[in-house]
Amino acid sequence: DIVMTQTPLSLSVTPGQPASISCKSSQSLLHSDGKTYLYWYLQKPGQPPQLLMYEVSNRLSGVPDRFSGSGSGTDFTLKISRVEAEDVGVYYCMQSIKLPLYTFGQGTKLEIK
């Protein structure tokens, strides 16, 4: 199985400041079709997860442009350029290269200072 490792596991950020979450996979997520199947989700308190980014850096419609994704191979990063209060929750990365088995990272809890 592909293991997804996120760091840090928790993050406390002042509003308006940037935040960055790392996600490393135990195998390359680059598919033979040339795409990299890495997703980012945010689970706000008391809610189901919501998809933020797909294929590393594609924002889902409606996701603010302060969110950006980058990386390749086994190393990926989600960045928030200016954190807002509504960004609190747990962020998960997920891989789907080795279908049908999807695996998630452990989650990174973002809180506001």
Place this chain on the structure above:
Amino acid sequence: QVQLVESGGGLVKPGGSLRLSCAASGFTFSDYYMYWIRQAPGKGLEWVSYISISSGYTDYANSVKGRFTISRDNAKNSLYLQMNSLRPEDTAVYYCARSLRKYRDDGFDIWGQGTMVTVSS
């Protein structure tokens, strides 16, 4: 609007069975792969199962293989998860989710609110 609504959760004894349902609306259900994902209390996310558009392909996490069965009824816009031989470690919120894009096995973009399953004596 696009919506998934789960039902069927509850308290069940170890070794018991439950059948979860997921009602879809606001989109053409038969165009999308569908999934079950679960989250144990205070824990992270675990993919459980998937089913292809016409039910021709299914698969399961090793932790539930042989005990859980996923199915769908495209005429009723519904997804199901039959859970047998339940164990305490199956205790979780169970979410149904839709594939991001039509006609392909993909990330999950629409999630239901979840239904809680508690396995305890």
